[in-house]
Amino acid sequence: QVQLVQSGGGWIEPGGSMRLSCAASKGTLSSLIVGWFRQTSEKEREFVAAIGWIGGHTYYSESVKGRFDISRDITKNMFSLQMNSLKPEDTAVYYCATNGRTYSAHPAEYDYWGQGTQVTVSS
Numbered sequence: 440q441v442q443l444v445q446s447g448g449g450w451i452e453p454g455g456s457m458r459l460s461c462a463a464s465k466g467t468l469s470s471l472i473v474g475w476f477r478q479t480s481e482k483e484r485e486f487v488a489a490i491g492w493i494g495g496h497t498y499y500s501e502s503v504k505g506r507f508d509i510s511r512d513i514t515k516n517m518f519s520l521q522m523n524s525l526k527p528e529d530t531a532v533y534y535c536a537t538n539g540r541t542y543s544a545h546p547a548e549y550d551y552w553g554q555g556t557q558v559t560v561s562s
Contacts (some may be wrong), residue, residue, distance in 0.1 A: 441466035441551040443535050448556030455525050455560075460537030461553050462517035468492050472538040473511060475520045476546055477531035477558075486532070486544035488520060498542055503529075525560045532557050 442465035451457050459475070474489030488509040489498045497509055503522075511518035522529065533556055536549035543549075 441468070442532055443537065443551055443553040444460070445533075445553040445556045446474060448533065448558050450559045450561065451525055452562050453525060453527055453560055455523070456523045457525060457558060458522070459520045459533055459535070459556060459558070460517055461519070462515070466551075468511070468516055468518070468537060471530055472540075472542050473518045473535065474498075474538065474549070475509065475533060475535055476549075477529075477533045477546045478555075482531075484546045487533070489538075489542060489544075490518065491542070496542075500543070500544070522558070525558075527560050530560045 441463055443461050444464045445461050447459040450486045471492045472489050474483050475487040478484040479485050486500050490511055506524045508521040535553040537551045538549045
């Protein structure tokens with residue numbers, strides 16, 4: 440079993456940058472796909488980015504490609520989402536998650552989730 444603890448988030452002006460992190464407080468992230476999703480009250484949970492824990496291959500949604508960067512630190516058993524050039528439409532609750540099978544953009548394929556953290560992009 441894996442327990443994920445998120446950090447980061449808050450309010451930021453458009454164009455700014457913010458970093459979210461997700462650490463495994465219990466269990467290991469090896470042999471997994473780890474990723475980030477986001478959700479608003481108007482939309483279903485949507486895929487943001489993912490990375491293969493071993494190979495480091497990255498996947499991004501079209502809406503964040505070129506602005507967000509997902510990375511992992513194997514020695515610290517954690518992964519992060521660097522968000523740049525933030526836009527008001529990036530406002531959402533962000534969740535980290537793990538998938539013990541193969542890459543997927545569908546939240547139903549992910550087994551363990553962080554507690555969620557609010558990111559608000561507004562002037």
